[in-house]
Amino acid sequence: MTAAALLATLRAEGVALAIEGDDLLVDGPDTALTDEVVSELKARKPEIIHHLRRASAPLRLVLVRHHHRCRCGREFDCTAPSCAGREIACVCCKVDRIGDRRRGAAR
Numbered sequence: 001m002t003a004a005a006l007l008a009t010l011r012a013e014g015v016a017l018a019i020e021g022d023d024l025l026v027d028g029p030d031t032a033l034t035d036e037v038v039s040e041l042k043a044r045k046p047e048i049i050h051h052l053r054r055a056s057a058p059l060r061l062v063l064v065r066h067h068h069r070c071r072c073g074r075e076f077d078c079t080a081p082s083c084a085g086r087e088i089a090c091v092c093c094k095v096d097r098i099g100d101r102r103r104g105a106a107r
Helices: 003-012 035-043 045-055 091-106
Strands: 016-020 023-027 066-069 075-078
Touching (some): 003 035, 003 045, 023 035
């Protein structure tokens, strides 16, 4: 079993792991922390600590400036990474839709 698989199994069983200096802190139900699991944790301690440190490293988001063209023909700049391949309405069209909804609700 890999360190990642072991950690996933332990988390599913309600075991929490943390790092304090070079120590691995383990807290969880006794039913999950069997002698076999504790031995596995001790044997894989350096690998587990490395995995936990890598997993807690901050993620970097790279923004790529690009352009969109709305159905109405307006062009606008965008940096949202989640928009790739999706049709996105410009702000003016969004405001128009909100106004249409409000007028429809008022009737």
